[in-house]
Structures are given as C-alpha cells and as structure tokens.
Amino acid sequence: MASGTSDIAIIGGGVVGLSTALGLLRSGRQVTVFDGADMDLRASQGNFGLVWLQGKGADFAPYAEWTRDAVAAWPDFAGGLKDLTGTDVALDQSGGFEFFTDSEEFSDFAAALGRQQAVLGNRFSHEIVSGDDLRRSHPGIGPDVVGASFCPLDGHVNPLRLLQVLRCAVLGAGGRLVTDAHVVDVQASGGGFDLTLRDATRVTAERIVLCAGLGTSALAGKLGFRTRVRPQRGELLITEKLAERLPFLSSTIRQVDEGGVQIGGTKADAGPDDSETLEVMAGLARHAVQVFPALADVRVVRAWGALRVMSPDGYPVYARSRLHPDAHLVTCHSGVTLAPLHATALADWINGSVDAPNLEAFDENRFALSDAA
Amino acid sequence: MHELDLIIIGAGPAGMTAAATAAKHGARVLLLDEQRRSGGQIYRDVGETDSARPYLGKDYAAGRALVAALNAPGIDIEVDATVWRVDAGPRVIWSRGGKSHVTRARHVLLASGAQERPTPFPGWTLPGVMPAGAAQILMKTSGLLPRDAVLAGSGPLIYLIAAQMIDAGARPRALVETQSPRMLLRAARHLPRALLATPTLLKGLGLIAKIRAAGITRHIGATGFSAEKTENGDILFSFTAKGHRHQIATPLLLTHQGVVPSTHISRAAGVAHEWNEAQQAFQAKTDPWGRTDVHGIHVAGDGAGIGGADAAKAAGRLAALDILHRLGRLTEDARNQTAAADRAAHRRAMAIRPFLDAAYAPLPEILAPEGDTIVCRCEEITAADIHASLKEGAKGPRQVKTATRAGMGPCQGRMCDLTVRGILANCGATPATPRARSPIKPVKLGELAALTSHKETSP
Numbered sequence: 001m002a003s004g005t006s007d008i009a010i011i012g013g014g015v016v017g018l019s020t021a022l023g024l025l026r027s028g029r030q031v032t033v034f035d036g037a038d039m040d041l042r043a044s045q046g047n048f049g050l051v052w053l054q055g056k057g058a059d060f061a062p063y064a065e066w067t068r069d070a071v072a073a074w075p076d077f078a079g080g081l082k083d084l085t086g087t088d089v090a091l092d093q094s095g096g097f098e099f100f101t102d103s104e105e106f107s108d109f110a111a112a113l114g115r116q117q118a119v120l121g122n123r124f125s126h127e128i129v130s131g132d133d134l135r136r137s138h139p140g141i142g143p144d145v146v147g148a149s150f151c152p153l154d155g156h157v158n159p160l161r162l163l164q165v166l167r168c169a170v171l172g173a174g175g176r177l178v179t180d181a182h183v184v185d186v187q188a189s190g191g192g193f194d195l196t197l198r199d200a201t202r203v204t205a206e207r208i209v210l211c212a213g214l215g216t217s218a219l220a221g222k223l224g225f226r227t228r229v230r231p232q233r234g235e236l237l238i239t240e241k242l243a244e245r246l247p248f249l250s251s252t253i254r255q256v257d258e259g260g261v262q263i264g265g266t267k268a269d270a271g272p273d274d275s276e277t278l279e280v281m282a283g284l285a286r287h288a289v290q291v292f293p294a295l296a297d298v299r300v301v302r303a304w305g306a307l308r309v310m311s312p313d314g315y316p317v318y319a320r321s322r323l324h325p326d327a328h329l330v331t332c333h334s335g336v337t338l339a340p341l342h343a344t345a346l347a348d349w350i351n352g353s354v355d356a357p358n359l360e361a362f363d364e365n366r367f368a369l370s371d372a373a
Numbered sequence: 374m375h376e377l378d379l380i381i382i383g384a385g386p387a388g389m390t391a392a393a394t395a396a397k398h399g400a401r402v403l404l405l406d407e408q409r410r411s412g413g414q415i416y417r418d419v420g421e422t423d424s425a426r427p428y429l430g431k432d433y434a435a436g437r438a439l440v441a442a443l444n445a446p447g448i449d450i451e452v453d454a455t456v457w458r459v460d461a462g463p464r465v466i467w468s469r470g471g472k473s474h475v476t477r478a479r480h481v482l483l484a485s486g487a488q489e490r491p492t493p494f495p496g497w498t499l500p501g502v503m504p505a506g507a508a509q510i511l512m513k514t515s516g517l518l519p520r521d522a523v524l525a526g527s528g529p530l531i532y533l534i535a536a537q538m539i540d541a542g543a544r545p546r547a548l549v550e551t552q553s554p555r556m557l558l559r560a561a562r563h564l565p566r567a568l569l570a571t572p573t574l575l576k577g578l579g580l581i582a583k584i585r586a587a588g589i590t591r592h593i594g595a596t597g598f599s600a601e602k603t604e605n606g607d608i609l610f611s612f613t614a615k616g617h618r619h620q621i622a623t624p625l626l627l628t629h630q631g632v633v634p635s636t637h638i639s640r641a642a643g644v645a646h647e648w649n650e651a652q653q654a655f656q657a658k659t660d661p662w663g664r665t666d667v668h669g670i671h672v673a674g675d676g677a678g679i680g681g682a683d684a685a686k687a688a689g690r691l692a693a694l695d696i697l698h699r700l701g702r703l704t705e706d707a708r709n710q711t712a713a714a715d716r717a718a719h720r721r722a723m724a725i726r727p728f729l730d731a732a733y734a735p736l737p738e739i740l741a742p743e744g745d746t747i748v749c750r751c752e753e754i755t756a757a758d759i760h761a762s763l764k765e766g767a768k769g770p771r772q773v774k775t776a777t778r779a780g781m782g783p784c785q786g787r788m789c790d791l792t793v794r795g796i797l798a799n800c801g802a803t804p805a806t807p808r809a810r811s812p813i814k815p816v817k818l819g820e821l822a823a824l825t826s827h828k829e830t831s832p
Binding site: 038039160286 | 458460475643768769770771775778781783785805811815817819821822823824825
C-alpha cells in the first residue's frame with residue numbers, strides 16, 4: 001500500500017509535517033506524508049494550542065520577526081482551513097497575559113519584552129500591568145499576583161481540531177497520508193531517497209522533508225544533518241467544562257472553546273517519560289488558584305504529560321542537507337504558532353523559489369558538530 | 374509513627390479477604406473504599422440490611438461474615454474514600470470530604486473489582502434505560518424495586534436479578550435474552566470442566582427454573598435492540614427474535630451484557646494489561662500471586678479477569694499471603710502451604726468461566742455498534758464519528774480519542790474505551806490497551822493545590 005514513488009515525502013504527520021505538506025501541495029507538488037504509530041510520542045496531541053508572540057525571540061531577532069509574521073498570517077490561514085474543510089479551529093487572537101507571583105521573574109520578563117519591542121518596533125505592542133491595576137480591570141485576579149504583561153496580539157486555537165483539520169486539508173488538497181508508517185531508515189540513492197518502513201515496505205521519493213518531531217534525531221544523521229532534538233516535558237491539567245467564560249487568556253491558563261480550562265506551562269527534562277506527576281499537578285493547580293481563586297471549586301478531569309521537541313538552542317531549525325540538497329529538516333517547538341508560515345512561505349523555501357524567505361538564520365550551521373555526537 | 378504494611382483499594386470480596394488475611398498475620402492494613410460501607414458491589418451494604426431484604430438471597434447474606442472479619446486489630450478502614458492516583462513506590466492519593474491525603478505503604482493491593490459492560494444500542498442513553506446491575510444496587514442500598522421492568526441482554530446476573538425481583542414481588546415483565554441456542558451449544562464443550570463448579574451450575578439452573586415457574590415471558594437469541602421514548606414517558610423497546618420484530622413498552626428497561634474488569638486505576642498506575650479474548654475485555658496482567666510488573670503493586674479479584682466473588686476471595690487471600698511473604702512475615706514454604714487450599718478454591722471457582730464466557734458472550738453489535746448509536750456518553754460521540762476518524766487515518770485508541778474527543782469527558786473513557794476498541798477491532802486494527810491518566814476521579818483544583826504543602830500520612 002505504501003510502496004511507490006512520490007515527488008516529496010514528508011516524514012512526520014504532526015502539525016509541522018501536515019502544515020508543510022499543505023504548503024507544498026498548494027505549490028503544485030505531489031506529496032506523501034508518512035505518519036507514525038498510534039502510541040508514538042506526539043507533541044501535536046498533547047500541546048496547549050497557543051498562537052503566541054510575547055517573549056518569543058527577545059534575544060534572537062529572526063525568531064521574533066518570523067513569529068510576528070506567523071501571528072499576523074493566522075486569521076487568513078484559519079479562514080482558508082475553514083473554506084477547505086468546513087471546520088473552524090476556534091482561533092481567538094484577542095490578546096493574552098503572562099501572570100507573575102514573583103517580582104524578580106516579573107521584572108526579568110518585562111525587560112525581555114522591552115528587548116522584543118526594540119526588535120519589532122511598531123509591529124509589536126505590550127503592556128506591563130501592576131497587580132493592583134490588574135485587579136481593578138480584572139476583579140477576579142488573586143492577591144498573590146504581583147503583576148502581568150499583556151500582548152494584544154496573542155491568542156490560541158483548538159490544537160486537536162487544528163491537527164484533524166490539517167489532516168483533512170492535506171487529503172482534500174490531493175496529498176497522500178500513509179498512517180502507521182514508522183520510517184526506520186532513509187538512504188540517498190541515485191538522486192532520490194529510499195525509505196524503509198517498520199513493516200519493511202520500501203518507498204522512494206525525489207525529495208524529503210524530515211518533520212518527525214522527537215523521531216527526528218534517529219533519521220537526521222542518515223541524511224547528513226547535525227541537528228539533534230531533545231524532549232522537554234510539559235505537564236497539563238484540564239478541568240470539567242464551564243458554562244461561563246474565563247475573563248482572560250494567559251500562557252498558562254486558557255479556556256478551550258469546548259469550555260474546559262487547561263492549565264500548563266511546566267518544563268522538565270525527564271527523557272522520554274511523558275507521565276503526569278503528583279508534585280507538578282499540585283503546583284499547576286496552585287498556580288491556577290493563585291491567579292484566579294474562583295477556579296478552586298472547578299474539578300480537574302485529567303492530567304497528562306507531553307514532550308516538547310527542543311533543538312539545542314530552542315529555536316526552529318530549517319536546514320537543507322549539505323550532503324543531499326534535496327533533503328530538508330524542519331523542527332520547532334512552536335508548530336501551532338508557526339503553522340501559517342509552514343503552510344506557505346516554507347514551501348517556497350523548499351522549492352527554491354526566487355521569492356522564498358531568507359531562513360539562513362535558522363540553518364543548523366549554528367550548532368557545533370559536537371552537538372550531533 | 375508506624376509504617377503501614379499494606380493499602381488495599383476496594384472493600385469487596387478480594388479486598389476484604391486480603392485485609393483479614395494480612396491482619397491475621399500481624400500486618401498493618403489500611404482498607405480504602407469509595408462507598409459508605411464495606412462490601413463491594415456484590416455485598417453492597419450487606420452489614421446494614423440484615424434480614425430486612427431476604428429476597429437478595431443466601432449468597433448475598435454470606436458477605437456478612439467477610440464484613441464482620443474486618444473488625445480485627447491491625448485493620449483501619451476508611452470509607453467514602455475516593456482513590457484518584459496510585460504511584461509506584463508505592464503511595465496512594467485519596468480524597469474524602471474535599472481533602473486529599475497522600476498515604477505511603479510498603480505494598481498496595483488493587484481490588485477494584487468489576488463494572489458492567491456498556492451496552493450501546495440505539496436509545497440506550499434514554500432516561501428509563503439503565504444497567505441491570507445499577508438497578509440491583511438500588512435494591513440493595515435503598516430497597517427500591519423496579520416495577521414492570523424488562524430485563525434485556527445476557528449473563529448470569531440477569532437471572533439472579535430476575536429471581537430477586539420475583540422474590541421481592543416485583544416480577545419483571547419479560548426477559549429478552551441475547552444468547553442463542555447456538556451459543557449455548559458452542560459453550561457446551563466447556564461443560565465437563567464446568568462440572569467442577571457444580572454448585573454454581575445448579576444455582577443457575579435453579580434461578581432459571583424459578584423464572585420459568587413464575588411464568589415470565591422469555592425471548593431467546595434476541596438481536597437488534599433499540600429503544601424509543603413513548604408519549605407517556607415509557608420506553609418502547611424493540612428487538613428481533615425468531616425472525617420477528619417485537620415491541621414491548623415498559624417503564625424501565627434494564628440491560629446487561631456481563632461485567633468487565635475495572636482497570637482504570639491499574640492502567641493509570643502503569644500496570645501492564647492484556648486483552649482477554651474470551652471475556653472481550655482488558656485485564657491487569659499478574660502472576661499467580663496477583664503480582665504486577667509495577668514494584669509493590671498487586672491486583673486481586675475481578676480486576677485481573679472476571680471470576681466472580683468466590684474466585685476473588687481466593688485471589689485476595691493469595692495476594693495477601695504473597696505480600697506477607699514479601700514483608701518477611703511468612704516464609705516461602707509457609708506461604709505456599711497455606712496457599713494450596715486457596716489455589717484449589719480459585720481453580721474450582723474459575724472452572725465454570727469458559728462455559729459462562731462462551732454461553733453469554735456479548736453480542737457483536739453491542740461490542741461494535743454502528744451509525745447514530747452513542748459510544749461516548751460524556752461527549753456524545755456516535756459510532757459514526759468513530760468510523761469517520763478511522764477513515765481519516767486514526768489507527769489506534771489515542772488517535773481516535775484526540776480526533777473525536779471520545780473518552781475525554783468526566784468519566785475518562787470508563788464507559789467507552791471498550792466500545793472504541795470493539796469498533797477498531799471490527800475495522801481490522803489490533804488496538805493497544807488505552808492509557809489512563811490521573812486523576813482517575815475528578816478532583817477540585819483547590820483540593821489539588823492544597824497538596825503543594827502536603828505531608829504524607831501513615832496513620
């Protein structure tokens with residue numbers, strides 16, 4: 001079933017792989033997406049769904065610019081997906097907060113936003129709000145909150161629906177989606193690539209885009225890439241559905257369109273372990289209750305861990321293999337925020353079009369060879 | 374402070390027997406149960422009802438001795454205690470009255486028993502349609518008797534409940550049974566082994582004789598269940614039997630397709646599970662002592678495969694003996710010698726299972742419903758929705774869940790995991806055991822937040 005030849009093979013059927021596939025399909029290419037097994041680690045099935053700008057690239061201008069472009073492209077992207085599939089991904093870009101209970105962290109973050117503001121100029125705006133001002137505008141905010149930052153450009157979508165809609169959009173645009181297709185080997189051969197799937201099926205492709213999330217490292221070396229990614233665990237809580245709407249969106253507390261409140265934002269190096277842990281669950285709950293005490297009576301129905309896909313410096317990697325120029329590597333941990341660009345400009349870059357964006361800053365030559373050891 | 378030797382979760386036949394056995398050999402035991410009183414589902418409230426509800430029968434009353442045996446030094450019982458997480462280590466996190474407790478012990482025994490298999494068919498979520506076991510619980514706890522009910526489905530429990538209803542003067546209007554003569558014939562090859570459990574067989578035949586003597590209509594080999602609400606609020610129940618479509622109006626339709634292991638807690642604790650093809654259910658994987666692959670966690674009773682109360686009692690004792698051995702309170706020889714009688718009892722109790730599993734196997738259309746039939750009650754996801762997600766490329770339970778939201782509601786898949794699995798299997802997949810996450814029962818954010826400064830208790 002999976003055998004045959006395709007113009008471009010995308011390894012990875014998560015949000016990054018599917019967005020990239022959609023862009024390439026729209027540029028007229030023939031695309032096959034190889035998606036892994038049901039129980040594989042999938043950041044796209046466990047994430048928070050933020051379309052987020054504040055804090056991104058304060059110390060790396062190209063990332064600040066790229067993220068700003070993505071956030072601006074989201075309304076058209078969401079509209080296009082709805083036209084293609086009839087499904088709304090519940091995009092809401094009415095601004096988002098970052099809440100602080102620690103004064104030092106608050107002032108550090110305010111400084112970072114200042115640097116981001118300097119990079120983006122009038123393409124960015126933010127406010128630094130004291131705890132008391134915040135409690136005047138948002139009476140439900142708890143007394144432990146020392147302050148918050150607010151960026152009117154921040155927002156969120158329903159991430160699971162986005163994943164599903166992207167699948168449908170890729171199929172609708174004529175893409176092939178091969179599921180339960182774990183790629184175990186890839187070799188360059190005679191101007192193309194030979195892929196071997198776990199069930200020993202062999203496939204060939206003229207070009208290849210590696211978007212395999214945490215599966216990237218296993219294949220990157222075979223294609224001459226030096227990029228290696230590592231898992232970073234985030235833990236999340238979701239509550240029962242509420243009839244009322246939460247009066248804010250923040251990077252750690254958001255109400256999904258179905259009504260439940262999602263709480264997250266933790267970071268831990270736990271290797272491939274995506275368990276939820278009691279101590280972190282309790283810490284997330286305390287954070288939520290500190291920010292908005294009325295949440296204390298809301299019931300948590302599920303906690304989970306999910307693994308972020310982190311490059312050595314945390315920024316995206318868009319790389320063309322030096323050994324095999326028809327092999328590309330795409331990885332980032334902001335697959336939702338960056339999806340509109342992956343579904344448009346990235347295709348131009350992969351196609352080598354004249355009007356392709358300059359992604360030189362995201363090349364993997366910024367990593368030492370020893371990173372790939 | 375004394376260290377606890379053993380926390381037992383679930384005060385049914387397995388848990389109560391294990392507690393008494395462990396305490397008899399000097400172990401300090403904490404027994405947790407979600408209900409108000411010990412007894413489990415099968416002996417629900419048996420310590421309270423006394424002789425007031427004789428129609429519940431002799432077997433039910435037998436639970437009284439188990440409850441009485443809990444009154445022993447070394448056993449602490451916490452009722453109304455909802456366990457919402459079990460960690461390797463092991464430690465147990467449980468909630469009562471809005472406060473959560475973290476309790477550590479050297480061993481944990483999960484004895485969470487069984488739950489009724491969900492019975493999805495068109496109309497099964499209407500008010501007026503309920504699981505037969507739930508109706509029986511109402512008879513045990515509050516003496517509520519179903520009037521003019523129709524019992525539909527299959528399994529020994531249907532006959533038991535019918536007989537209890539007859540004895541209580543609340544005759545069911547009809548029994549609509551899904552097992553066919555062909556299924557009974559196929560089951561017959563297991564009869565020689567089942568003869569080891571002759572008393573159980575005779576008991577079953579006695580129940581059927583009672584139903585027959587009471588002149589209750591029985592339909593056999595019924596399929597194609599569907600329920601609608603009538604104008605006067607009754608349920609109009611339709612089914613096909615002997616080639617004809619039948620309709621019965623009833624105020625209460627009680628359905629049953631057997632019981633399945635309650636595995637939410639063991640799956641969330643990271644215990645390995647396996648698929649039991651004969652029982653069409655997932656069960657915790659254990660060795661003959663109930664030990665799992667997670668250090669310090671044993672499972673006993675129906676959670677490790679449906680065997681009924683007598684098997685659960687034996688398994689509870691076997692697990693307790695093994696734990697006592699691990700605690701250094703019994704030598705290996707003493708454990709093995711004491712266990713011999715329990716092993717024999719367990720074998721006897723399990724002898725009838727292959728016959729029952731084959732004779733009262735759930736209907737394929739219930740295992741893998743189609744069309745508009747609701748699969749996930751919490752999120753109102755239909756069988757057609759599940760099929761659509763498969764068409765879009767979902768290959769397993771996780772992708773089905775994230776694509777459809779089936780299993781994301783308050784019950785976290787307790788009511789739909791098996792149905793999703795049935796549909797996947799019907800479509801050619803070999804689905805893995807679905808993962809369960811804590812909290813396995815909802816817990817308030819405020820209660821969870823209070824745990825940031827928790828002290829582990831060891832009463």
